[in-house]
Amino acid sequence: MFKVTELRCEYQHNPIGIGERCPRISWRLDSDERAVSQTAYEIEVSNLPNFSEPYWTSGKVASSQSVHVELKELDKKSCKRYNYRVRLWNQDGELSEWSDIAYWETGKLEGEQWAGKWISAPLSLLPTDSPHLPLLRKSFRLNSSVRQARIYATALGLYELELNGQRVGDRYFTPGWTSYEHTIQTQTYDVTDMLRTEQNAIGAWLGNGWYKGQLGWQEKGAIYGDRLALLLELHITYTDGSEELITTDSSWQSAKGPIVMSEIYHGETYDARLEFEDFSTPDYMSRDWHGVESLEH
The missing domain is CATH 2.60.120.260 (Galactose-binding domain-like)
Incomplete structure (x- = not known):
């Protein structure tokens, strides 16, 4: 049995005002067994907390990386909330459940126009x-x-x-x-x-x-x-x-x-x-x- 925990965006739990256009996601693999390792991951992002309409998905990515996974392909806008969750595959090809849902909110991204003066x-x-x-x-x-x-x-x-x-x-x-x-x-x-x-x-x-x-x-x-x-x-x-x-x-x-x-x-x-x-x-x-x-x- 293994699961995904401790989701972080730019080192923070559910941060607001993130200014990076390509924020970095991190997580931890927890298991009650020994020698369990990650061989692939999938990240899913949605504008809705129930994920009824996924906004973006990484698809299955063959990688053991779990720290500072950069979301380069995700199209991000200023002053918006992005909900995200992660699931993993272990060395035996077994798939975990989706993690608990976390989020980040963008601030005013570089180059965005301000309505204020x-x-x-x-x-x-x-x-x-x-x-x-x-x-x-x-x-x-x-x-x-x-x-x-x-x-x-x-x-x-x-x-x-x-x-x-x-x-x-x-x-x-x-x-x-x-x-x-x-x-x-x-x-x-x-x-x-x-x-x-x-x-x-x-x-x-x-x-x-x-x-x-x-x-x-x-x-x-x-x-x-x-x-x-x-x-x-x-x-x-x-x-x-x-x-x-x-x-x-x-x-x-x-x-x-x-x-x-x-x-x-x-x-x-x-x-x-x-x-x-x-x-x-x-x-x-x-x-x-x-x-x-x-x-x-």
């Missing part, structure tokens, strides 16, 4: 030489119960998100330091349980980070750019199957936040007198906030 606080509010950091926010309304919701986000500079007064995710220094002229990393967040029927609000903190902050021995700043910006899409699927998209656009608002200076190597100055308490909650009144400007990048 890069948005920044207007220069009239925060000139490029200002050390002050902005806050961004948007209120929106949902008219039905939510089955699934994902945020795809990145920034020029650093960002942290809040949704209905709660911090989104547990990462820091996102989106990370890259060669911004060529690559900007994105993150994916499961926010299904953070949304409410009717009124909602999302807020963002922006920081200089490596993008605009001071780097190098000469403490030179704005090496990659001089304006902080946010790019975000909130993909919502309702229980009736309909979908809605909330993006960064001209409807967002901006304000000078309580962080009046922030640098990777010089620390941060926080002025609590300038706090906008609960600015990412639906009941917050933002009459004194400003608009935003769209940037080309």
Whole structure:
């Protein structure tokens, strides 16, 4: 008796936001007998968890490989869930049952277009030489119960998100330091349980980070750019199957936040007198906030 267990995609169990166009699948062969080995495998992928309509199959592949099996032939799209399962043949030609079903979700794949726009606080509010950091926010309304919701986000500079007064995710220094002229990393967040029927609000903190902050021995700043910006899409699927998209656009608002200076190597100055308490909650009144400007990048 043998079976397939411990399915992984890119080292992770049921990951979301995978950016690889050819993700790698791994698994483990478990048996209550000795000297059982894999001689062939089959991987099946479906858009549906019951596999009533298989999307792709590898067919029987004669191979003992069970780590980092690359799915090169599978046509993948951004922001989609792919369910997968594996079965094996042993050295005696016996076939295992299908493994338990696992999945991965793609993030924004390389080269995919974003529906959202890069948005920044207007220069009239925060000139490029200002050390002050902005806050961004948007209120929106949902008219039905939510089955699934994902945020795809990145920034020029650093960002942290809040949704209905709660911090989104547990990462820091996102989106990370890259060669911004060529690559900007994105993150994916499961926010299904953070949304409410009717009124909602999302807020963002922006920081200089490596993008605009001071780097190098000469403490030179704005090496990659001089304006902080946010790019975000909130993909919502309702229980009736309909979908809605909330993006960064001209409807967002901006304000000078309580962080009046922030640098990777010089620390941060926080002025609590300038706090906008609960600015990412639906009941917050933002009459004194400003608009935003769209940037080309």
